[in-house]
Amino acid sequence: MITYEWRGRFENPEVNALHAEGFDHEPLDDDWWGQVTRHSLGWVTARRDDALVGFVNVAWDGAVHAFVLDTLVTATERRQGVGKHLVAKAVDGARAAGCEWLHVDFDDHLEPFYFDTCGFQPTAAGLIAL
Template sequence: MISYEWRGHFENPEVNALHAEGFDHAPLADDWWGQVTRHSLGWVTARRDDTLIGFVNVAWDGAIHAFVLDTLVTTAERSRGVGRHLVATAVDAARAAGCEWLHVDFDDHLEPFYFDNCGFQPTNAGLIALGTSAPRHV
């Protein structure tokens, strides 16, 4: 059985391992607990028994805008509705907190997940790449 929890407890190594699997990189030693407890509206954990199998962070502006970040589901649990349930729990919690908008951005291959499965609608948005390889504007 899978349990979903808004602001559920987790250990940093669990989310670091999930993030590494989801974004195909070596595990890091990020302080996820410190980051989300200081800066986020909340987060959702998904556990099968005691194992963390999913996570989504819900950042916000402190008022009416919330942002879905880092939707992660372990490979073994993908395509079983875990991600959809994580996002649905985040939607409900952001609404209950008084947020009026929930934003998400994603890579093109995730469009069916967010639009068809989670109910997001396409909208215009802008992006400036701030990495070291990004073009500089003067």
């Protein structure tokens, strides 16, 4: 059974490994705990037993806009609803905090996941590559 927790505890190496797997790069030594506890509205962890199998970060503007970032699910748990449950818990957390909007941006191949599975609606947006 997988358990989901808003603002769940995690160790940096767990998220670094999950991020490396999800975004196909070598593991880094980022301070995820410091980053999310200082800057994020919240985050959601997914665990099978003690193993971290999913994570999503929910950044915000400090008011009514929240942003889904870094939705990650380990390869062994993909296509089983873990990502959907992570995002649903993120929606609940943002709503409970009084946010009015939850934004997400994503690569084109993830459109079915975010629009069809998670219920996001398409909207016009702009982007400047820095």
